[in-house]
Amino acid sequence: MNGKDSKKRRRPFPRRKVCRFCADKNLKVDYRDANTLKLFTTERGKIVPRRISGNCARHQRQISVAVKRARQIAIMPYAATTI
């Protein structure tokens, strides 16, 4: 049955990402650490969704709070200007 296969074209199987904060217990989410937070924002400064960053729910929540705090105190941008 070829028809079914071609209809449901598979995207390449995505590698299962592991939450980096769960993998390394010593790693803490810190709103002052701009370099780490940058890994979880786009170039424009948006927070990267969990399905892409691979964070677990708990740490994604911490990340999002941390990014928002960092924005408040001008460590992270709200929106980067044109690239």
Add this chain to the structure above:
Amino acid sequence: MPGVREYETLYILRPDLTDEAAIQVNERLKGVLEREGARLLKCNLWGKRKTAFEVKKHPKGIYVQLSYLSKPAFVGEFERNLRMIEPVIRYQTIKLAEDVDIEKRVAEQEATDRAQAEAEAKARAEAEERRAAGLSEEPPAAPHVGDEDGDDDRGGFGDRRGRGRRDRDDDDLGGMRGSHRDEE
């Protein structure tokens, strides 16, 4: 009666302030802490660094971090003081812990401070040793957070590119509409 909480206030001073003036402001705030019966845990001057965006027209700012233990009511008073000090261009207070045991926490902080100082001293000694041994190809890495200017560091890009889908999500329009990719 509300318990004692641990707070952390980060404030930004105008970048054109001299070091002495910055320290003076900090001393004044420490005075407020003392007067109101808060316990200072840690005071950390990060120094001047670039802000992610202009704050009151200043592209840079002097960051100072104060950690302390206090009653919740104190924060309002402290922030009122911050507002009165003219060179403070921005501040933020964050609650770190609730119902803290003062003595225990102070001791803990002292221990971590000591450990950190030791680690730094050790790193410095090692760097010194390496230099003495003539292996000084790479300069000693300074264990210091304050200097990073927090911008224009395109270092993160490399592994970002790798996450294929991400770029498409970032182009602002239709970023939320991921569905068109999933059809077919």
